[in-house]
Amino acid sequence: MKQLSKFPNQELLSAEGPFVTLYQKVELTPPNTEREQIKFKNQLKKAQNLLEEECEGPNCHALLEQMEKVPNDKSFWAVNKGTVAFFFTPTETYYYRLNTSIQDSVEFDERPNVLPMIQEFQYIENYYLLCLNYDKFSLYQGMLNKIEPVELPEDAPTTIEEVMGYEYTNPQQNTGGIAGSSNVHGTTELSDEREKDLKNYYRAIDTFIFENYTRESQLPVILFALTENQAAFRDISKNKMLSEERIESSPSQLNDQQIEKEVAKLSERVIKERHNAVLSRYRETTPQYKLGDQLQDLVVASMEGRIEILFIDKNIEVKGSINEDGILDYGGDNNLLNQVALSVMQKNGKVYVVERAQMPEMKDVAAILRY
Numbered sequence: 001m002k003q004l005s006k007f008p009n010q011e012l013l014s015a016e017g018p019f020v021t022l023y024q025k026v027e028l029t030p031p032n033t034e035r036e037q038i039k040f041k042n043q044l045k046k047a048q049n050l051l052e053e054e055c056e057g058p059n060c061h062a063l064l065e066q067m068e069k070v071p072n073d074k075s076f077w078a079v080n081k082g083t084v085a086f087f088f089t090p091t092e093t094y095y096y097r098l099n100t101s102i103q104d105s106v107e108f109d110e111r112p113n114v115l116p117m118i119q120e121f122q123y124i125e126n127y128y129l130l131c132l133n134y135d136k137f138s139l140y141q142g143m144l145n146k147i148e149p150v151e152l153p154e155d156a157p158t159t160i161e162e163v164m165g166y167e168y169t170n171p172q173q174n175t176g177g178i179a180g181s182s183n184v185h186g187t188t189e190l191s192d193e194r195e196k197d198l199k200n201y202y203r204a205i206d207t208f209i210f211e212n213y214t215r216e217s218q219l220p221v222i223l224f225a226l227t228e229n230q231a232a233f234r235d236i237s238k239n240k241m242l243s244e245e246r247i248e249s250s251p252s253q254l255n256d257q258q259i260e261k262e263v264a265k266l267s268e269r270v271i272k273e274r275h276n277a278v279l280s281r282y283r284e285t286t287p288q289y290k291l292g293d294q295l296q297d298l299v300v301a302s303m304e305g306r307i308e309i310l311f312i313d314k315n316i317e318v319k320g321s322i323n324e325d326g327i328l329d330y331g332g333d334n335n336l337l338n339q340v341a342l343s344v345m346q347k348n349g350k351v352y353v354v355e356r357a358q359m360p361e362m363k364d365v366a367a368i369l370r371y
Helices: 033-054 059-068 115-121 162-164 187-217 227-236 254-282 296-302 336-347
Strands: 020-025 081-087 093-099 105-109 125-131 137-142 146-149 223-227 242-248 309-313 319-322 328-335 351-352 365-369
Touching: 020 146, 033 059, 033 105, 059 081, 081 296, 115 336, 115 351, 125 187, 125 254, 137 187, 137 254, 146 254, 146 351, 162 187, 187 227, 223 227, 223 254, 227 242, 242 254, 254 309, 254 365, 296 309, 296 319, 296 328, 296 336, 296 365, 309 336, 319 336, 328 336, 336 365
Parallel strands: 125 223, 223 242, 309 351
Antiparallel strands: 020 081, 020 105, 081 093, 125 137, 137 146, 309 365, 319 328
């Protein structure tokens, strides 16, 4: 059983089916893990009934075994709110913890139904938030505008005193900068030494976060720090996952709720900017590199890897399937747009699921083709 945080995830997209896709909306206000456990048990029963009706062959038993492995206990469901998305295959179970609320559902199909969760990741993927001061740091894991503290191991370079072995005096108190300066004889060398130590401390933090978090997860790191600390850290950082997005102020006196408010401001701005940018891109694209509601053309283009960006109206559902020759067959229970979205993502295209009012030219589906 694997918890995923990055989306799209190529391991999930390339996994062998069939799939049972299960979404469970979690609302624990007040906390009621027992209710979620009962609901999940009922969801699994629905899945079992689906398999009995629609599944054939040895994969059916393997899927049932995977579903039985989920730890349906209080600790698993002890989250405030959001959604847990499960993707069961005959050989593995993948799951996401989502910040957004998605209605409960259970589906059985050859491919996973990822369409409901695309909105969570389309503008801002999951990330780490590094709250950095001159002498200490803390780390959070973020989903949109929600953050959770990361429990650091004992050997983490949490404070400069732990790393450098002595109490560190803040060089920013009197000078407003990291290095500072002084006209008093003998203090300039001390200030230079303090600056070197601070940079060494920041290098230790950078290395620690890369080796323990971002190297494997490949999630971006958003830096929350004063302007001068931003500059100093970025100057020494070797972590390619350090994001250009940032919060330029001091986190030192803020509690988790106040930090989350600052994150919400950043999240709102980034979503608006990126949404406007992709719509501008569509408007500026010449007609020969656009597709609209011509579903058969969209199906072919997605299979050939010609779609760079796909827009889908979140309230539109088209029942149908795609055969091996790329021909669209209407009818049945399969969500055709989910299949097209999967095809686009498997070929490194980008998919946006948006409200009708945000759709390019108010279409049901629209696409920008690769040049």
